[in-house]
Amino acid sequence: MNVVTSLAELRAARALLEEPVGIVPTMGFLHPGHLSLVRRAGIECASVVVSIFVNPIQFGPNEDLATYPRDLPQDLAMLGDEHVALVWTPTSDVMYPPGFQTWVTVEALTERLEGAERPGHFRGVTTVVTKLFTGVQPQRAYFGQKDAQQATVIRQMTRDLNFPIDIVICPTVREPDGLAMSSRNAYLDPVERRSATVLFRALERAQAAFTQGERDAETLRNVVSAVITQEPLADLQYVSCADCDTLLELHGHTDRALLSVAVRVGRVRLIDNVILTAN
Numbered sequence: 001m002n003v004v005t006s007l008a009e010l011r012a013a014r015a016l017l018e019e020p021v022g023i024v025p026t027m028g029f030l031h032p033g034h035l036s037l038v039r040r041a042g043i044e045c046a047s048v049v050v051s052i053f054v055n056p057i058q059f060g061p062n063e064d065l066a067t068y069p070r071d072l073p074q075d076l077a078m079l080g081d082e083h084v085a086l087v088w089t090p091t092s093d094v095m096y097p098p099g100f101q102t103w104v105t106v107e108a109l110t111e112r113l114e115g116a117e118r119p120g121h122f123r124g125v126t127t128v129v130t131k132l133f134t135g136v137q138p139q140r141a142y143f144g145q146k147d148a149q150q151a152t153v154i155r156q157m158t159r160d161l162n163f164p165i166d167i168v169i170c171p172t173v174r175e176p177d178g179l180a181m182s183s184r185n186a187y188l189d190p191v192e193r194r195s196a197t198v199l200f201r202a203l204e205r206a207q208a209a210f211t212q213g214e215r216d217a218e219t220l221r222n223v224v225s226a227v228i229t230q231e232p233l234a235d236l237q238y239v240s241c242a243d244c245d246t247l248l249e250l251h252g253h254t255d256r257a258l259l260s261v262a263v264r265v266g267r268v269r270l271i272d273n274v275i276l277t278a279n
Contacts, residue, residue, distance in 0.1 A: 221240070
């Protein structure tokens with residue numbers, strides 16, 4: 001496994017990789033959710049590249065950039081046991097050299113949900129992913145379903161900019177109690193950690209209602225809200241029942257929807273989602 005930092009090192013190492021190449025973009029502090037993406041890439045690609053970069057431009061002024069969990073030695077040890085050919089660990093100066101002033105923006109899809117709650121976040125995501133794509137030049141890129149809006153935005157960007165890359169979205173990996181795996185889970189104290197399971201419990205309740213025949217979008221949103229508001233430590237940010245492609249809120253009858261939620265537990269902001277599809 002080759003570990004590189006500079007663009008020159010990346011280009012030299014990339015030239016030696018067997019095709020097709022798959023990339024797994026990460027911000028480090030890896031967990032089994034990340035490794036599931038790496039393993040999927042290893043099955044489908046001859047060479048796997050993992051990027052590790054805490055991207056400053058996707059953090060807002062009051063967010064957790066300074067305290068975001070980092071452990072590069074542990075990350076590299078975990079990847080050393082996987083089918084990974086190359087790890088790119090750029091610095092901020094490599095990604096955003098002095099005088100940097102070019103941004104990639106996807107418009108309508110980023111105006112709601114996480115985009116409304118975190119202004120500028122997706123501009124940072126799409127800009128850094130574009131730079132990862134142009135640097136690594138993969139044929140496939142792997143992202144998790146937990147960040148459903150991000151996945152939709154990146155698909156749109158890839159189509160719009162004619163990147164010759166297949167975007168592969170992999171299932172959310174969960175803890176045994178249902179909590180979606182996230183690097184930010186490390187912030188939760190034991191009491192908050194128990195409370196955080198309310199996100200998936202609420203989504204499961206709505207999914208069960210949908211399976212039993214409930215098709216009204218507003219009712220499904222209310223099912224989620226009712227569960228979360230019963231948890232004293234949970235501060236509900238939003239519940240969405242939206243079109244899977246446009247992310248516009250649905251009203252009335254629906255046979256397919258992205259049901260997503262954002263909740264603050266203590267100082268930790270958590271998101272989760274399920275896709276509802278009628279048989």
